[in-house]
Amino acid sequence: MMSWVQSRYIMKYPVGWMRIGLLALVIIANIVANYEGELAPVVPLLLPDLHLTITNYGFIVAASAVVSAIVAVISGPWIDKYGRTFFVVAGTIVTAIAVFGMCLVHNTTQFIVVRVIMAIILGVSIPATTGLIRDFTPRVGRALGFGLWTFGPVGANYLAAGVAGATLPIFHNSWKSQFIIMGIFCLVVAIIVAFLIRDLSPGLRAQVVHDNTSVANVNHSAQAQNETIASPKLVYGSFHIWALAIGIVLFLLLYFFTQAFGPIYLVTAFKYSPAEASTLASYFWLANLVALVVIGWVSDRLQLRKIFSFIGVIGLLIFMYFWIHLIGHHVSAGTMMVYTSLQGVLLGFGFGPWMALFSENLEDIHPTLQATGWAIWSFVTNVLVAIAGSITFPVAERFGFAAWFDVCWAGVVIYGVLIFVGRGPWFRRKQFK
Template identity: 35%
Template sequence: MAPSNPTAAPTQGFALDRLWHRGLDRYPSTGSRYWYLAVAVFVTIILYYELYVGGGVAPLVLEHFKMSFAYYVNILVFANLVGAFGSLAAGLADRWGRANLVTYGLLITGVLALITPLAPNKFVFGLFAVLGGVVEGMCLVATPALVRDFSPQIGRASAMGFWTLGPVVGSLIVSFVANRTLPHFDNSWSSQFYIVGVVGLVAFAIALFGLRELKPGLRDQVMVSAADRELVESRADTAEQQVNLANPWRQMLHLDILAPALGVSILLLIYYTAVGFFTVYLTSNFGFTTSKANGINSWYWGINAISLVVVGVLSDRLRVRKPFMVVGTVLAVVMTFIFMTRTTHADTSSTTLIVIIALLSLGLATAYAPWMAAFTETIERRNPALTATGLAIWGWILRIVVCVAFFILPHVVTAMNKLVEAPAVLAQVKAAGANPPPALLAEVAKIKTAAADGPHQWQTWWWICIVAEVLFLGLMLPLIGRWSPKAAKADAEEHEREVARLTSSS
């Protein structure tokens, strides 16, 4: 028997179908394209907020679980290791699409955040962190691939600057929320996970209904400017039939992909140190509270966020990438050196720290947004249909580099193991009164020694970061792109004439 409303069932089926089949048949108009880019950037921010929330309350987590600094670092090491292979798995997004990986990844991370405070011990806490690392590794590939799909090369640096707001603003939100809410929740680390879990599920709902992607025939082409839209659409069917997806890894494993991917991964050593350890570093070396340390961190992330967008726009306006990478890296090297020398003094003021890390943040942003644009453009030169595969190689290299670095760090900064135990030991001394036991006094002596040694051990680590920043300058050279704005403008004008000729003849 037919239903009384013959259109009801098909409409409902179509609506449900859109929750999984997200491909767009036509390249979206400017307004719709900006909407999809905005959703992609928004969910990236939330994903990184979820990933980094543990770093914002690391001292409290260590104290709660009686966790050593080495154990905490090993959690990060293993999370990055499995995240590396999550990045490789996300290379399948070239065949299966990107939007569903991101959308349902948000569902998983939101649930993980809400159940993390229920962890009965440090092993289960670490397990939840590792599971989150797998999802982050996949989204590291899928989200920039989405942004690439919706951004022509002229405008790519701006779009990638906004995408990079994901990890940066995610970190900023961690610091801001922790700074403002921890005092109201009696410094309970679990409060931050409950907050981010709810936010993550709201983001999942937005992505479920608002995130789309281009169908293969559209995304498998190079789009230099928005003026190419008509030509790209007319070639969509042919492009989908002729695309070369055979041996995708072999197509991407070339010097111009591998060297820049390694270069930016080591450049970001200091960035990932900031994400994982700045709060612990500031509380242990300068005696700041967790809330105060997050307030200082907020300046780092805030300046970084603004700089990424501004530099992206400037890079697109001048149509060059490499000059910005050079200027940004030089500034980062100088400020890392100053940071290294000033933070060996425990009396360095919070204002001085803010100025130093703000300029360091500016340098990294100046190098990174143009690098993201140049790297995706280099992948397109190889094969635009394998964008996710190229990004997967970068994601894998990045996670492996971070994994190795975090494994080495506790062996370089050995004093941190004692310094993170200091609050608990000092509390025991206070409780013992006038006559604390000799074993407790011996622990206090070890903490004092560690406090004296710690800043100098950190200096070694900052030197490693400086060397990595310098090496980036050589490793980024194989990327595609002009050094001269004049030559880049001439290339763009020649492309416009060619598109006009092809459009008029079709």
């Protein structure tokens, strides 16, 4: 394995079209890896066939999230030590097999097995792919790079929702049709990634690249680099890293609700058909993708992260007031499209610049600990998603969906406080040394 990994090392920092190509490979690999969570469009059709209640499905989502959390926190230091490519390639191949495997699922036990396999892959893939995004993007370009990375989790949702909305009527609402379509896509991507993906040499991974003008110095320094890995304890013991990780996950509670339950919520609360719900959900993901890229680009130009995230906090708090008051009222498809799109934009404001902030805070601790740090974020994400997934529908069934959205509102407030813990400028760009 190590011989194969070392054969993929590149010894000079990638620039120009090589950097763009490597980033594109990471993005499409991330779309495949995140297909684990993109069952939402077919959940309204899947649950009756498997004789699952919404509440029990929530517990399965929670259990698979715990698996991802454990795998992520274990795998992070190994990914930093041995590089990213092996884990990315193995993850895309196994995911493609697992997606096809969903077509063979006939009962709850088989469904749980496939979910656990996909959860394991997701737990490894998040630290590996985020590490590669940092490796291939200098700080001037970091928020845009991570905005493109979100084409994995967000793009997979958009792709799944869009494909379901377009093809479910063609295949007579057969949920298995979606896994055949996506399985073919995942397999093609896995083959492309396996042949083309590359990794930075250990010396290059230990460098901090500010912008394109510093690349020559980075290449020279990498050749003389002796220390290519640091102790994970430097990250595990950092209060501000944990605070940033916890804060953003609380901010994204509404995102995770939409990811897991969005279409079924639209079907249940507003009486849309499954195909209509999937189409409306696709507008959320599309708006979120556009916002992440645009806001990331602006954040990079100004080299400011915290103020953009805080704007997202204020905007989402205002939005949630109107979102909660929609419940119980008839909402036309056009109006719902506007609301779901606005929701996606505001979440993009808060999340994209935060990813660059988090990565830069990790680099300031030690450049070689990116995967370890992102493993902490993945661990926190999956633990809180497990808790949220297991209580969402019990809370909604007893107190109504508005009660759950109040929980999401509180999470946004807490994130607004914890963003102050992050190290970085608010209004004046940081000067590079």
